[in-house]
Structures are given as C-alpha cells and as structure tokens.
Amino acid sequence: MTELAGLEIRQLRVSFDGFTAVDGVDLDVHPGDLRFLIGPNGAGKTTLVDAVTGLVRAEGSVLFGGDELLGRSVHRIARSGIGRTFQTATVFEELTVLQNLDIAAGAGRGMWTMLRRRRTVPESVARTLETVGLTELADSPAGTLAHGQKQWLEIGMLLVQDVRLLLLDEPVAGMSHDERQATGELLQRISEERTVVVIEHDMDFMRSFARSVSVLHAGKVLSEGTVAEVQADPQVQEVYLGHTAAEATADVTVQEA
Numbered sequence: 001m002t003e004l005a006g007l008e009i010r011q012l013r014v015s016f017d018g019f020t021a022v023d024g025v026d027l028d029v030h031p032g033d034l035r036f037l038i039g040p041n042g043a044g045k046t047t048l049v050d051a052v053t054g055l056v057r058a059e060g061s062v063l064f065g066g067d068e069l070l071g072r073s074v075h076r077i078a079r080s081g082i083g084r085t086f087q088t089a090t091v092f093e094e095l096t097v098l099q100n101l102d103i104a105a106g107a108g109r110g111m112w113t114m115l116r117r118r119r120t121v122p123e124s125v126a127r128t129l130e131t132v133g134l135t136e137l138a139d140s141p142a143g144t145l146a147h148g149q150k151q152w153l154e155i156g157m158l159l160v161q162d163v164r165l166l167l168l169d170e171p172v173a174g175m176s177h178d179e180r181q182a183t184g185e186l187l188q189r190i191s192e193e194r195t196v197v198v199i200e201h202d203m204d205f206m207r208s209f210a211r212s213v214s215v216l217h218a219g220k221v222l223s224e225g226t227v228a229e230v231q232a233d234p235q236v237q238e239v240y241l242g243h244t245a246a247e248a249t250a251d252v253t254v255q256e257a
C-alpha cells in the first residue's frame, strides 16, 4: 500500500520578469485530500503547480511528505512520487491502452520488452485498467479513445507509476456530463490511497466532488475550506460575482452593438 503524503507550501513566490504570478502562498494539502484549486484566469493556479513540479523557479518552501522539493530537478521531483496531467492529454495515440500503461509503468525496462504483446498483464496494470474503467479497451489504440477516456488513461499512467500526489489541470474540460460524473467518482476512489489536487474552472464539478477548496486570486490564497465555507465567503463572492457581472455586461454590450 502506498504511503500517504501531503503538501506543505510556505511563502511560495514565482516571478516572471518582475511580474509576481504567485505571491507568498501558504497552502497545506493533507494526505489523502481531494483538494480543488479554483480562481479566475491568471490567478496563478498553473504556475503554483509548475513550481511544485519543478517547471519554474520559485522561492519559499514546498515540503512533500516532509521533504523539500524546491531546488530539485523535474525528474527528481517526479521520482519522489509526484505526477501531473496537463489540459490536453498526452498519450501515445498509435499505441494501445495497455502499451501506454506499460510504458508508464516500465521505466527501466527495455523498449522491446514493453512493446511486445504480452500473454499476461502485470497485476498493477490490470488493477489500474479496472480503476480507470478501461479494461475492455486494453487492446484499442489510444488514438481511438473518446476524449474522457484519454484523460482516464493519462490518470492511469500516473497510477501505474505509483505516484503519491496527483496534480490534475482541468481534468473534465470538454467532457460530457456522464464523463464528468465518472471522473469525479474516479478521483474520489483515487484519493482513498493518494493525495489529489485538481485545478478546475467547472464550479458544478467542484461542488459535487471537492473535499476541500483553495481559492486563488492575483497570486494569493483568497479563501480556503470546505465547499460550503468557501461559497459563503464574501471575498470569494465578490471575485466571482464581480467577474461574472462584468462579463455579463460585456456580453449585453456586444449583443446590443
């Protein structure tokens, strides 16, 4: 069984040419949490995840299971059990679902061994196929999967690597209602054994599945708590309602023109 680990972020700061995208963020994600990071465009959500995964230089401290991540290379951070997905799925389209999982699982094995059609499927891969609901499609080329199924495959590729922290960037963008529901249930199952952080703009999805929420705004944590607590926070209402009201006005103006 994978050992649960959480994140302790302190005074995280990321600047690009004098512009501060993440501005002194403190954030605790408890082991086994299903944390949603929400906030308007440009709030700093992706940059925060980039800092945790070593893609951008950052100041401050990021402890994962008690170990400092800042200053480590992207590869070392990945090896410490942290995996992420991006907004567009990055699977090998010509290879089958099983081969994609095999490659993800098989760091250190030869390419030929991985691509050879196997008689038996390793137990961890079989279990992952079940978890992400792709057992029936194991031999289908990944390129033929529906959009939602590709996202699940990508999540599966993190699971076979036995990551302890999954950082997912808008996993349900472009998904149908049923795919969203299935993804939410998948994330709940995964977070029984691992820690999950989801960047999300879909508020209905967040309300249905978040165990805890952090709201980012202009590089800072504006609010944090349960869905109910965050929704009741006047500062959050102001950021979101202000935003929506401005957009609604803009829409009306455009329509009238």
Ligand SMILES: Nc1ncnc2c1ncn2[C@@H]1O[C@H](COP(=O)(O)OP(=O)(O)OP(=O)(O)O)[C@@H](O)[C@H]1O
Pocket: 016, 019, 021, 039, 040, 041, 042, 043, 044, 045, 046, 047, 048
């Ligand atoms: N490489 C970069 N160079 C310069 N500015 C950047 C860079 N990456 C991000 N930014 C800026 O940092 C700010 C935060 O961006 P970020 O992508 O983290 O926000 P976000 O909350 O993820 O937004 P979205 O919800 O639109 O994805 C934005 O103003 C963005 O333009």
